[in-house]
Amino acid sequence: MTALAELAYLLAAVCFIFGLMWLASPATARKGNALASVGMLIAIVVTLLDRSILGYEGILIGLVIGAGAGAILARTIRMTAMPQMVALLNGFGGGASVLVASAEYLRLSATGGAALDVGISIQFSVLVGAVTFSGSLIAFGKLQELVTGQAVTYPLQKPLNAVLLLAILAVAAYLVVPGSGLAAPLADLFGGDAAVPLLVLIGLSLVLGVLSVLPIGGADMPVVISLLNSYSGIAAASTGFVIDNNGLIISGALVGASGIILTKIMCNAMNRSLGNVLFGAFGAGAADAAAGGAAAGGTYRQVTAEDAAIMMAYARSVVVVPGYGLAVSQAQHAVRELATLLEARDVDVKYAIHPVAGRMPGHMNVLLAEADVPYDQLWEMERVNPEFDRTDVALVIGANDVVNPAARNNTSSPIYGMPILDVDRANQVIVMKRSMNPGFAGIDNELFYASNTAMLFGDAKASLTKLAAEVKEA
Amino acid sequence: MLESLVAEIVVFVLAVFVGFQVITKVPPTLHTPLMSGSNAISGITVIGAIVVSGAGYGRLATVLGVIAVAFATTNIVGGFLVTDRMLRMFRKDTGGEGK
Numbered sequence: 001m002t003a004l005a006e007l008a009y010l011l012a013a014v015c016f017i018f019g020l021m022w023l024a025s026p027a028t029a030r031k032g033n034a035l036a037s038v039g040m041l042i043a044i045v046v047t048l049l050d051r052s053i054l055g056y057e058g059i060l061i062g063l064v065i066g067a068g069a070g071a072i073l074a075r076t077i078r079m080t081a082m083p084q085m086v087a088l089l090n091g092f093g094g095g096a097s098v099l100v101a102s103a104e105y106l107r108l109s110a111t112g113g114a115a116l117d118v119g120i121s122i123q124f125s126v127l128v129g130a131v132t133f134s135g136s137l138i139a140f141g142k143l144q145e146l147v148t149g150q151a152v153t154y155p156l157q158k159p160l161n162a163v164l165l166l167a168i169l170a171v172a173a174y175l176v177v178p179g180s181g182l183a184a185p186l187a188d189l190f191g192g193d194a195a196v197p198l199l200v201l202i203g204l205s206l207v208l209g210v211l212s213v214l215p216i217g218g219a220d221m222p223v224v225i226s227l228l229n230s231y232s233g234i235a236a237a238s239t240g241f242v243i244d245n246n247g248l249i250i251s252g253a254l255v256g257a258s259g260i261i262l263t264k265i266m267c268n269a270m271n272r273s274l275g276n277v278l279f280g281a282f283g284a285g286a287a288d289a290a291a292g293g294a295a296a297g298g299t300y301r302q303v304t305a306e307d308a309a310i311m312m313a314y315a316r317s318v319v320v321v322p323g324y325g326l327a328v329s330q331a332q333h334a335v336r337e338l339a340t341l342l343e344a345r346d347v348d349v350k351y352a353i354h355p356v357a358g359r360m361p362g363h364m365n366v367l368l369a370e371a372d373v374p375y376d377q378l379w380e381m382e383r384v385n386p387e388f389d390r391t392d393v394a395l396v397i398g399a400n401d402v403v404n405p406a407a408r409n410n411t412s413s414p415i416y417g418m419p420i421l422d423v424d425r426a427n428q429v430i431v432m433k434r435s436m437n438p439g440f441a442g443i444d445n446e447l448f449y450a451s452n453t454a455m456l457f458g459d460a461k462a463s464l465t466k467l468a469a470e471v472k473e474a
Numbered sequence: 475m476l477e478s479l480v481a482e483i484v485v486f487v488l489a490v491f492v493g494f495q496v497i498t499k500v501p502p503t504l505h506t507p508l509m510s511g512s513n514a515i516s517g518i519t520v521i522g523a524i525v526v527s528g529a530g531y532g533r534l535a536t537v538l539g540v541i542a543v544a545f546a547t548t549n550i551v552g553g554f555l556v557t558d559r560m561l562r563m564f565r566k567d568t569g570g571e572g573k
């Protein structure tokens with residue numbers, strides 16, 4: 001590689017870093033994204049010009065197919081389906097890493113084998129890339145509801161995964177140093193063909209990816225997507241080690257760091273450790289939790305849309321707490337309409353966003369932005385919680401666990417310790433829900449039985465439309 | 475030989491620290507665009523894919539490379555475009571006008 005190309009890759013990496021820095025504010029974020037894409041263009045053009053590229057046909061075909069597929073995906077995807085799209089793209093990134101590392105391996109093994117350091121990088125790249133690829137496809141399947149959203153568990157799960165990982169390491173060791181200790185017995189097994197052990201390694205890694213995401217329940221998907229996001233970055237960085245390219249290493253490291261931070265934020269928001277999310281099979285334990293929590297029941301108060309509308313129309317401040325149920329019934333625009341009517345009556349309207357309100361980090365913010373809600377009305381949990389004491393009406397729409405006071409005061413609750421939105425401290429709480437059925441995690445919610453809570457049953461969109469009509473009359 | 479690997483590890487670790495510094499400043503409101511945007515950045519693998527598919531490494535390597543180019547380009551184009559589509563929707567309260 002020439003020095004000029006190296007500098008161009010550095011320039012691309014600088015574009016990525018500035019692009020990410022500008023993502024710190026919604027005002028500059030679009031510019032940042034554009035700058036990052038310019039960086040990518042520089043990197044691609046330099047590679048096309050500078051390298052010893054002999055044939056362009058294949059590259060062009062790949063670029064055209066990829067650009068077309070990406071553009072169609074980006075234009076047509078619905079905002080509610082954004083987690084699926086990110087999962088799919090994570091998978092593609094991982095898949096690309098596997099393919100590049102495999103091609104490098106085949107080339108090197110035809111010319112007498114790779115040096116130790118390159119060999120290690122190649123096997124690592126194959127492992128991480130394949131796990132990212134198959135794991136992301138399973139995550140995509142779960143989000144798209146092609147695969148059960150429940151945590152899939154089977155006996156000897158952890159020992160089986162451990163054995164699988166050991167087998168992968170043995171094959172990888174064989175690929176790096178065919179004669180070495182642990183790997184020596186594999187020499188007979190694989191014979192002389194260099195491609196066979198590579199295929200075995202890819203196969204085993206793909207299985208590991210599937211088996212590590214299957215046991216994770218649908219409610220934990222925000223964590224999994226963040227983690228796979230990180231993996232896709234690490235896979236890109238490891239490809240950088242394979243082809244000795246600092247541009248890839250830096251960019252991959254940035255993405256890897258980003259994914260790790262988001263994973264940590266999601267884990268904190270659910271008060272769970274990463275190990276617990278990955279191996280705990282939370283969804284499978286929900287039956288016990290429901291049995292334990294059912295005793296909390298009692299009488300609840302119902303409210304009509306008319307009364308609820310009057311409560312809000314004459315309030316000074318209303319905080320809307322949207323949950324995933326809001327997105328499911330596509331009621332973001334109906335909320336926005338209600339909020340506009342309230343604001344016209346000089347009611348102060350805020351939205352309280354729990355970090356895990358959607359299906360991926362920041363998902364709810366995007367859904368509300370799509371419905372034209374200004375981002376300065378979206379309040380994060382830490383910032384909005386002290387406000388509830390001064391709030392006249394908290395309107396909870398399709399949220400459940402993230403407003404459950406049991407997380408604060410019931411040590412036996414499975415969600416105890418999880419940070420929640422303190423809606424119960426508002427003067428009045430209106431909870432919009434389909435029925436009294438417990439939510440996704442199957443945990444009963446004492447908020448529904450509190451004296452300052454009124455339940456408004458029905459489909460979120462229909463109820464919100466009715467509320468808006470009543471506010472107009474009030 | 476191992477020296478170059480170590481030099482690359484140094485670059486990697488320093489870049490991770492830069493990543494931590496930069497990403498922690500991104501507000502939760504923008505975490506979804508951050509993910510899709512960083513997704514596009516991880517499509518940088520396309521550089522490796524272009525090299526293995528164009529440098530005449532043999533037929534199998536070329537085929538693998540072309541598929542890798544398609545994967546990584548989907549990642550790049552899809553990621554940047556969808557991020558832009560989302561970021562276009564974010565707007566500040568205009569204080570009464572346009573409501």
